[in-house]
Amino acid sequence: MPAYLAQHQNRFLEELIEWLRIPSVSADPKFHGDVLRAADFIKERLLEAGATLVEICPTAGNPIVYGEYMAGPDRPTVLVYGHYDVQPADPYELWTSPPFEPVIKDEKIYARGACDDKGQVYMHVKALEMMLRDGGLGAPCNIKFMFEGEEEIGSDNLGIFVKANKEKLKADVILISDTGILANDVPSIEVGLRGLSYHEVEVTGPNRDLHSGLYGGAVMNPINALCDMISSLHDENRHITIPGFYDNVAELSAAERAELAQAPFSEEEFEQSIGLPTAAGEAGYTTPERTSIRPTLDVNGIWGGYTGEGAKTVIASKAYAKISMRLVPHQTSDEITALFQKHFESIAPAGVTVKVTPHHGGEPVVTPTDSVAYRAAAKALEITFGKKPVPTRGGGSIPIVAMFKTELGLDSVLLGFGLDSDAIHSPNEHFGVFNFLKGIETIPEFYREYAAASN
Amino acid sequence: MPAYLAQHQNRFLEELIEWLRIPSVSADPKFHGDVLRAADFIKERLLEAGATLVEICPTAGNPIVYGEYMAGPDRPTVLVYGHYDVQPADPYELWTSPPFEPVIKDEKIYARGACDDKGQVYMHVKALEMMLRDGGLGAPCNIKFMFEGEEEIGSDNLGIFVKANKEKLKADVILISDTGILANDVPSIEVGLRGLSYHEVEVTGPNRDLHSGLYGGAVMNPINALCDMISSLHDENRHITIPGFYDNVAELSAAERAELAQAPFSEEEFEQSIGLPTAAGEAGYTTPERTSIRPTLDVNGIWGGYTGEGAKTVIASKAYAKISMRLVPHQTSDEITALFQKHFESIAPAGVTVKVTPHHGGEPVVTPTDSVAYRAAAKALEITFGKKPVPTRGGGSIPIVAMFKTELGLDSVLLGFGLDSDAIHSPNEHFGVFNFLKGIETIPEFYREYAAASN
Structure with a gap:
């Protein structure tokens, strides 16, 4: 772990917990004020981390937080996408601790949005801070941040915003941390989404x-x-x-x-993890294929x-x-x-x-594994995990990936750090402290590798 | 209409409305206090009407209100059964007026329990008053009243009470008003229940x-x-x-x-009354048979x-x-x-x-149509409606009818005054003022006919 990260990790966790306390549930109008507070919060944290420009961009729905750190015109530009809204937390009675009173138990942060996606967005903010603060080597890329507040309800206004701001959003690649790895000792990168x-x-x-x-x-x-x-x-x-x-x-x-089928998978462990006597699904396909x-x-x-x-x-x-x-x-x-x-x-x-x-x-997407950006992400994970990552096809949907390709002509790299067991969209959602810190450690390596390969 | 009824009908309606204000929902523990209040209310009204004994009999659940008016040892005895608990009122938002704020609109009393069964129970209390008050001819039968508070949740404690009080409940027949007639110009008596x-x-x-x-x-x-x-x-x-x-x-x-099939029935009117393009059900049977x-x-x-x-x-x-x-x-x-x-x-x-x-x-039941009591009920309806009633088989269940037969050896006469369109168990339950008053008028005729035929 880098010295700066080791020194400041507790503060990083405390800041994330403060953000997770805001119930930014986009599906329910009664949380609208909290959604706006969550946007303001991340704007302030981006500025503190060293972003040179941060704007709250109004839309017909929840605002988009846009930020920039420009390293220089000769550097490649990475557009980081994430979302600050969260899924509804009900049924509340099934949470062992309240969804908007985050706690750390067994080295995991428990809260709605801990993994999906506030915890993963916050890795990017802290990675920027780490690159720019004392002892940091500076950011080797231009970085643009675009955090929306309607991902959990269909991202209706993001498309309109992207269409209207193509110049501002100009970049070489999109970087998204809203997915996971196969296990903490099996790094992986999602290359397909449903x-x-x-x-x-x-x-x-x-x-x-x-x-x-x-x-x-x-x-x-x-x-x-x-x-x-x-x-x-x-x-x-x-x-x-x-x-x-x-x-x-x-x-x-x-x-x-x-x-x-080469990706490691145990049917028995899968069944045990969700308490089922047997997995079930479409005849003629394996469990990983079905998902x-x-x-x-x-x-x-x-x-x-x-x-x-x-x-x-x-x-x-x-x-x-x-x-x-x-x-x-x-x-x-x-x-x-x-x-x-x-x-x-x-x-x-x-x-x-x-x-x-x-x-x-x-829309479903399959992202290329032969691009400069994919290879940079794979290298970054290999550096921080000590192991080459496996390409996987995930079952979830990040509809905006297809939209970015259509509107901006850009591919996305899905550099996520969650685990299947993080219970996103479920009671007791959590995010491993290991995963949060590993993300902060890996993201600067990606910029370094990407800048080096782009020059 | 008898003079006494004409003179006091408004007060009778006001008293019923006061009772209907008490949300005696037995299915939901939060209304438990209201259930007890509803029992007390009907106890007081029975005493005022002239009952010589009224008791609130505790059970393991909601109490049973037991009352008596004894006309003489030579007279036949009728045991009147009814229930003072009501169905849950939700969904509340579909009521045009709140379920526990009764109103009279278009000559109908709108409230949860208006027809099922508080309105029909209250007919019996006012029929007693009418028989005993100034100008009344006295009650020609001994009358026992047994009003329970758990009919809508399965009458679990009624069976225990009946078994333990066979002597007290001794009677010649059971009279129940918890069913309906085919139409206000087509009187009928239910002889079968599911x-x-x-x-x-x-x-x-x-x-x-x-x-x-x-x-x-x-x-x-x-x-x-x-x-x-x-x-x-x-x-x-x-x-x-x-x-x-x-x-x-x-x-x-x-x-x-x-x-x-001789009972009047119009498929078209049935469909129109519930807003359906078509009735539907088991092949090979008509709509009345299906129900x-x-x-x-x-x-x-x-x-x-x-x-x-x-x-x-x-x-x-x-x-x-x-x-x-x-x-x-x-x-x-x-x-x-x-x-x-x-x-x-x-x-x-x-x-x-x-x-x-x-x-x-x-249990399903079929009641005999050749008994003294059935014939007395038919005669009473013929007197007050000016038309012989039709025997019908209803689709609903009054499980206690079978239990009375087993435990007390008594048949029941189902002398009900509701209509299919009263929306019992639904939002906007109501009971016609005509039906309420007709019940009060008919019940004394039943006692008269039954006493005459029994001697």
């Missing part, structure tokens, strides 16, 4: 809640109908039944699948009727679900959104009507 | 909520699994697929079905995952549903509860576990 198509569906039966004794049997119960419709979306092999869904899926060759190269469909939430204590004999007027699909190359979010909407509306049984409201989507 | 088997199911997948991107495709999502399981409970003809479910169902003869002589299965509530605003990409650890079945002769609630539990646990797909918790049950 896309997303997310919908809310509403099934309406009778015009009011009915007594299930007086009416039961004579009306299509909207909850039963919703269950029938959802159930029909998979066949017995867990293939998705939406017509045309697989038409554009890139099938990997046996050789490509064999290469991916990377295959598209999926999951119900993310469902509700309807009486959900309180005790028994109520009611037939609900309405039932709801949130349903999302993860997409792979060369599916597009627009295509799948249209197919889902059309199909789901078509399978409504007699006696109910259905409304499908698409939320937001994102 | 039974009930009610369950809460819990499906557990991973040991914590997971990110649907990182894990989607590799684990059985408990919400999807629950939908699959629920969907499999009906086949394409809406027959229930639980093995053995129909084994004991009494099939009606063509002649019996033809007789039932009376056939058993059914409905999901009364479902929940799991993220149900807040916006999008959250989560795979929930758990999913829940409340599932109930309406039973017909000669199914029993114990038999069906055991069949459901065994079957539902057996259909859990690999990757999830399932827990079934039975709530409460009730």
Whole structure:
């Protein structure tokens, strides 16, 4: 560990904890003031770290924090992207410590956003400080920072901002820390991400809640109908039944699948880590394939009727679900959104009507492994972990990666430091102190390698 | 309308409204104090009406209000049963006026419990007052009142109370007003009721909520699994697929079905009244048959995952549903509860576990139409409505009817005055002022006819 990092690590953690105390939940309007406070906080920290310009850029939604440190016109420019908004924290009762009262336990920081993505954004701020402060060698690249506040709700305004600010955002590559490594002794870099198509569906039966004794049997119960419709979306092999869904899926060759299979993976450890007797999924694919190269469909939430204590004999007027699909190359979010909407509306049984409201989507991407930036990232990880990183294809979505390619013509390098077990989007999200410090240590190595290879 | 009723009807309505203000929701512990207040209220009103003895009888749960008016040892004895507890009122936002702030609009009393069952219980109290007060002819029968506070949560303690008080409850017949008539110009008496088997199911997948991107495709999502399981409970003809479910169902003869089909019913009006393009249900049966002589299965509530605003990409650890079945002769609630539990646990797909918790049950009944009491009730309705009543088989459950038969050896007469459109168990429950007053007018006629026929 560099001397500066060793000396200041406790302060870095305390600062991150202060930031994590702000409940910057973008999905819920009641946290809007906190979202703005979280943006102000990171603006101030960027200035303290040595950024020469930091702006809070208003959008139609939450603001984008833009910052710069310019090393010189002859240096390559790296645009760092991250987000300061976080997922909703409920169900609160499942957290062992409150989500917005961060604590360090067993060398891990527990808080909503600890890993996704405030902890990883904060690594970049502290890496800048370390490069510029006493004993630092200076930043070998021009660095631009763009931290948004709407990643968890679809990044609707980021695209507009990027389109309107192409000159300002001019760079050679994009650097993102919003992913993970396979294990603390198995460094890795994500080179593929799944896309997303997310919908809310509403099934309406009778015009009011009915007594299930007086009416039961004579009306299509909207909850039963919703269950029938959802159930029909998979066949017995867990293939998705939406017509045309697989038409554009890139099938990997046996050789490509064999290469991916070299990443270390234990089915048993996977099952144990989530407390399951058995993993399950689409027939014909391994567990790592099911979460990377295959598209999926999951119900993310469902509700309807009486959900309180005790028994109520009611037939609900309405039932709801949130349903999302993860997409792979060369599916597009627009295509799948249209197919889902059309199909789901078509399978409504007699006696109910259905409304499908698409939320937001994102495109699947595969990033190149033969670029200067990828090789610089791989080298940086090899220096700090003492081991060559493995390229992996992740199951999550960072929809803006595809958008950056389209709008700015730039590839992204996904230099993330989380772990699968960090419980992001779940109760008890956490981020290893090791991972946070390793990120701060690795990021300057990336700039060094990238600047050297670019000259 | 009798002169006394015409003179005092406004006060009767005001008193009922005062009672309806008390939110005596038995399913939710936070209303426990209100449940006790509702019991005290009806005790005081019974005493004022002329009951010679009224007791609040404690049970392990909510108390039973017991009252008596003894006309003489030579008179027949009628045991009036009703309940002072009400269904939960949520969803509150769908009420046009708050459920516990009763209002009279368009000649209807709007409030939770207006019809089920406080309004109907209050008819009996005011009928007693009318018989005993100035100008009244006195009560021709001994009348015992038994009003419980746990009907909406399964009447668990009523059976214990009845078993322990057989001498006190000795009577010739039981009179219950907790059902309805076909229309205000089509008086009817229910002679059949469905039974009930009610369950809460819990499906557990991973040991914590997971990110649907990182894990989607590799684990059985408990919400999807629950939908699959629920969907499999009906086949394409809406027959229930639980093995053995129909084994004991009494099939009606063509002649019996033809007789039932004589009750006036309009499919179109039924559909219009609940805002549906089409009724739906088990193949091979009419809408009235589907709600009376056939058993059914409905999901009364479902929940799991993220149900807040916006999008959250989560795979929930758990999913829940409340599932109930309406039973017909000669199914029993114990038999069906055991069949459901065994079957539902057996259909859990690999990757999830399932827990079934039975709530409460009730037995289906058919009451005799050739008894003295039934004929007295029919005569009373004919006097006050000017029309012979139609015998009908209802879809709801009054589980205690079967219990009274077993424990006390008594038949019940279901002399109810509600309408199907009263929205009991739903938002905007109401009870017609006409129906409330007609009940008060009809009940003394029943006593008169019953006493006359018994001598």
